[in-house]
Amino acid sequence: xxxxxxTSIETWGRVHRGAHxxxxxxxxxxVAEAARATAAAAGTxxxxxxxxxxxxxxxxxxxxxxxxxxxxxxIAFDREGGILRAEVGLSIDALLRVTVPAGWFVPxxxxxxxxxxxxAVANDVHGKNHHVAGSVGRHVRRLALWRSDRxxxxxxxxxxxxxxxxxxxxxxxxxxxxxxxxxxxxIRSAMMQVENRRFADLDEFFALSEDSADxxxxxxxxxxxxxxEALGRGVFSRGRHAETGGLEPHRxxxxxxxxxxxSLLLNRVTxxxxxxxxxxxxxxxxxxxxxxxxxxxxxxxxxxxxRLYGARGFYQWQGVVPPADARTATRTLxxxxxxxxxxxxxAVLKNFGDRPSPGLLSFPMAGTxxxLDFPxxxxxxxxxxxxxxxxxxxxxxxxxxAKDGRIPAAAFQLGYPSWRELERLRDxxxxxxxxxxxxxxxxxxG
Amino acid sequence: MxxxxxxxxxxxxxxxxxxxxxLRAARGDRLLLAARDPAKLAIVADDLRARGASEVxxxxxxxxxxxGAAERxxxxxxxxxxxxxxLLAYGVLGDQADMQANTDHLRAMLDTNFTSAVIWxxxxxxxxxxxxxxxxxxxxxxxxxxxRRTNYAYGxxxxxxxxxxxxLAHRFxxxxxxxxxxxxxxxxxxxxxxxxxxxxxxxxxxMVAADIDRAIARRRTVxxxxxxxxxxxxxxxxxxxxxxxxxxx
Numbered sequence: 001x002x003x004x005x006x007t008s009i010e011t012w013g014r015v016h017r018g019a020h021x022x023x024x025x026x027x028x029x030x031v032a033e034a035a036r037a038t039a040a041a042a043g044t045x046x047x048x049x050x051x052x053x054x055x056x057x058x059x060x061x062x063x064x065x066x067x068x069x070x071x072x073x074x075i076a077f078d079r080e081g082g083i084l085r086a087e088v089g090l091s092i093d094a095l096l097r098v099t100v101p102a103g104w105f106v107p108x109x110x111x112x113x114x115x116x117x118x119x120a121v122a123n124d125v126h127g128k129n130h131h132v133a134g135s136v137g138r139h140v141r142r143l144a145l146w147r148s149d150r151x152x153x154x155x156x157x158x159x160x161x162x163x164x165x166x167x168x169x170x171x172x173x174x175x176x177x178x179x180x181x182x183x184x185x186x187i188r189s190a191m192m193q194v195e196n197r198r199f200a201d202l203d204e205f206f207a208l209s210e211d212s213a214d215x216x217x218x219x220x221x222x223x224x225x226x227x228x229e230a231l232g233r234g235v236f237s238r239g240r241h242a243e244t245g246g247l248e249p250h251r252x253x254x255x256x257x258x259x260x261x262x263s264l265l266l267n268r269v270t271x272x273x274x275x276x277x278x279x280x281x282x283x284x285x286x287x288x289x290x291x292x293x294x295x296x297x298x299x300x301x302x303x304x305x306x307r308l309y310g311a312r313g314f315y316q317w318q319g320v321v322p323p324a325d326a327r328t329a330t331r332t333l334x335x336x337x338x339x340x341x342x343x344x345x346x347a348v349l350k351n352f353g354d355r356p357s358p359g360l361l362s363f364p365m366a367g368t369x370x371x372l373d374f375p376x377x378x379x380x381x382x383x384x385x386x387x388x389x390x391x392x393x394x395x396x397x398x399x400x401x402a403k404d405g406r407i408p409a410a411a412f413q414l415g416y417p418s419w420r421e422l423e424r425l426r427d428x429x430x431x432x433x434x435x436x437x438x439x440x441x442x443x444x445x446g
Numbered sequence: 447m448x449x450x451x452x453x454x455x456x457x458x459x460x461x462x463x464x465x466x467x468x469l470r471a472a473r474g475d476r477l478l479l480a481a482r483d484p485a486k487l488a489i490v491a492d493d494l495r496a497r498g499a500s501e502v503x504x505x506x507x508x509x510x511x512x513x514g515a516a517e518r519x520x521x522x523x524x525x526x527x528x529x530x531x532x533l534l535a536y537g538v539l540g541d542q543a544d545m546q547a548n549t550d551h552l553r554a555m556l557d558t559n560f561t562s563a564v565i566w567x568x569x570x571x572x573x574x575x576x577x578x579x580x581x582x583x584x585x586x587x588x589x590x591x592x593x594r595r596t597n598y599a600y601g602x603x604x605x606x607x608x609x610x611x612x613x614l615a616h617r618f619x620x621x622x623x624x625x626x627x628x629x630x631x632x633x634x635x636x637x638x639x640x641x642x643x644x645x646x647x648x649x650x651x652x653m654v655a656a657d658i659d660r661a662i663a664r665r666r667t668v669x670x671x672x673x674x675x676x677x678x679x680x681x682x683x684x685x686x687x688x689x690x691x692x693x694x695x
Contacts, residue, residue: 002639026461026636027486070636073489074496084496098472098497 001033013054014313018061026070038064044431049116054316055405056433082184088118100249104184107139123402124169124359128217131353137168145175148429166425169359191245202232227338250293256303263310271343316403318371319392326368329395344372412438457536459486461635465655471499478503510558512565519569532570559603579622591679624665631675
């Protein structure tokens, strides 16, 4: 297996980057050799897909990486039953082009279609339908992993159930996934019925969420600059698959952000102006039909949009707080942000449901989640996020590893008490920057 | 509904061929995949079936060795019940320095990339001529446009292949049979796994496959893919020798 030194691999947030010994196997039976060859020098390697993890969970700096995007084949597609088995490097983008014309949609999708199936499972991703469908792990029927100590292992909720549950949300550490079998969601149209509504404050957000229980997809954008009376104003969006309108999948194309924007582009003034325009925009009260591509994946229209944050990159922060304290904790989080003077361009608020994931280290839990991104301004940004961490910890919540690049080990371990179990089931050949930081470096590992 | 197109792919486990086959599978076509490795063939065939191909047949065959090619080609065509499109996509890059030092390796590469490829092309052309219509598409390379010190052995096979295809295209000019010579530039495939990628000149196999698909539909004779390689090779072909000799390409 040919490997090469690649010095350009970075996280989606672009705060972390580094050198990796890289292999790109084109066949499932080449994965073992790719893993061993890339781990030869530093002793560890890690599967890497399309690189959409914001934080450092998909990096293994100065070690190996096995890029899975060459493993993008379908293995079997039951067009009557909606069961798809496919190699882990298949993207949701490519998957939908095949399944939508046949009347099937992914059961759960994150906000970009440029993620691999393997990445979706390793992070147990959630979407706008969490309150009715849970996270993607609930829809995984079976999967296969290659482990350095056991070879190829197939697992499902009954067979090798410990390994199955550790792999869902297991951040790629339990083995290199080879294929995944998922149950798709039936659709009769590629169009969505959509309703957007403005809300004036957090109370209205919670009321709208409760009122939208029969809408399968809900999400809200929230303004993080307006404090005081307007604290927590935003736009609530809900949708469902339409009954008519054809099964035309999305098209490719669209512009690419060619270079880094100046680091000052997204600041308090520009984001504030954007927020005022967004809130006042007629689209904020839109009711009607939209294609699924525009409804689920608005950011995919600008390829490499992460360059908007300039050369220093940006941090994502996403936490969830349980229902008991959700209102006060969410209010406190927004209050901390508006007072900080930092601006978050994309601020997303959603109520999760209580459907449990089979995943051992799954992020979603019943409650309210807030996702933010902050341009990297060094210490100021880190200090703000540390304050947000404290609010979440005090409320008994936790942070999302896929979006993290700096959480201290203690805070992570508090939010994920099962982390030792994952460490016990970790393939000894696999490691990530994230795991080194939260589970290994403080001497608690093993 | 129209009859499914009957497609024969020689070298069906190559990255570009596989990506093109996916486009055809989505249209419900019938495919026969020929290649050397039966395990890889089975994996590709499963994928194409899942994508909607109406039938996918496989044939384990060492295409680089042209012994008995006429009988083998007839068998392929019989299994499909006739062929509408033939794509020839196999080839090896070889290591230029190694082939300079070891002429057995040089000869093996010549046999694979040139000798066997023109024999299969001739057989395919004969079949299409008999049938009265159809397309032969063959993957050559921009490397065949000018001999360069870093890969003239490989380049020479692709140059010879291109001239052979040019002759076939001339023979069938004005008939319903078309012959297409595909000249890809740098493509991110396992063949180039040792090279750092990501510059603007690198294309994905999906992009190349889409270009091939369009060229077949438009009955083109020669395409460069991506398109800008036509300009690059125009310049390289016309560089005066004193300048060309100073380039380490």
